[in-house]
Amino acid sequence: MNIVIYVGYYKNPWCPDDLGKTGLAGTEKTVIGLAQRLAEEYNVKVVGDVKNWSQGKLQFVHSAYLDFTASRDILIGDAYIHFVKQFDKANVNKRIFWLHNTEYYPYYKGESMHPAECERLIKECDLIVGVSKWHRDYLIEHLPDSISHKITYVYNGVDIPHVSMQKRRGSYIYASHPEHGLHHFFYRYLTA
Numbered sequence: 001m002n003i004v005i006y007v008g009y010y011k012n013p014w015c016p017d018d019l020g021k022t023g024l025a026g027t028e029k030t031v032i033g034l035a036q037r038l039a040e041e042y043n044v045k046v047v048g049d050v051k052n053w054s055q056g057k058l059q060f061v062h063s064a065y066l067d068f069t070a071s072r073d074i075l076i077g078d079a080y081i082h083f084v085k086q087f088d089k090a091n092v093n094k095r096i097f098w099l100h101n102t103e104y105y106p107y108y109k110g111e112s113m114h115p116a117e118c119e120r121l122i123k124e125c126d127l128i129v130g131v132s133k134w135h136r137d138y139l140i141e142h143l144p145d146s147i148s149h150k151i152t153y154v155y156n157g158v159d160i161p162h163v164s165m166q167k168r169r170g171s172y173i174y175a176s177h178p179e180h181g182l183h184h185f186f187y188r189y190l191t192a
Contacts, residue, residue, distance in 0.1 A: 001073045003038055006087070007031055007048035008080030008105065015053035015060045027100045031078060077125075082108035084121040097125040102138065123147055129154060 007027075014022065016032050031046060038044045039058035046060045053060040071091040077083030081104045084095060097104070104122075106113045113121075122128065122143060128151045130136045136153035143151065 002043045003074045004072050005031060005035055005046045005076045005078060006083040007046060007050060007078045010049035013049050013051045013062060015051040017053060030100060080105045080107065081118050081121050082113065084124050095125045096127045096129060098129045100131060119144055125150065127152060
C-alpha cells in the first residue's frame with residue numbers, strides 16, 4: 001500500500017532532520033510522527049513544500065519533483081483543500097482531509113479559491129478528520145450537511161516526554177498558534 005500525505009505550502013521547506021533544530025510547529029511535528037508510524041508498515045511519501053529526504057519506507061518529496069498523476073492507495077491532505085484538485089489526474093482509492101487547524105486553507109497556487117469550488121472539493125473527500133470532539137462538532141456545523149456523515153476525529157496527541165510542566169486545576173496549556181482555535185476557548189470562557 002502506498003500512502004501520500006500532502007502538506008501544501010511552506011515558506012521554509014522542512015523534513016525530519018529539522019526536528020529539534022529549526023523550531024518546527026505542531027502540524028509539521030505531527031505529520032512527521034504520523035508518517036514515521038505509517039512507514040513502519042507502508043510506503044509513505046510526504047509531499048508539498050518539503051525538503052527531499054528518505055529513510056526506509058518514508059520519503060519526503062518536494063512538489064516540484066512529484067508525479068501528481070501516479071496512482072495512490074490513500075491520499076491524506078493536511079489543511080489545504082486544494083490537495084483534491086492537485087491530484088485530480090491520479091487514480092486514488094481514498095481521499096482523507098485532515099484538518100490539523102480549526103479551518104482549512106482555500107489557497108491554490110497563490111490564489112484564494114472560490115467557496116463553491118472548495119465545497120465541491122470537500123465533497124470529493126471520503127473522510128474529513130478533526131483533532132478533537134469539539135473540532136468534529138465545529139466542522140459538522142460549518143461544512144455542508146451532505147458530508148456530515150464523513151466527519152470524524154482523532155485526538156491531537158501530545159508528546160508527553162517533552163512536556164515539562166504540571167497541569168494545575170483551573171488552568172490550561174496552549175502551545176500553539178492563535179489561529180488554531182484559541183479565540184473559541186476565550187469566547188466560551190468570557191461568556192460563561
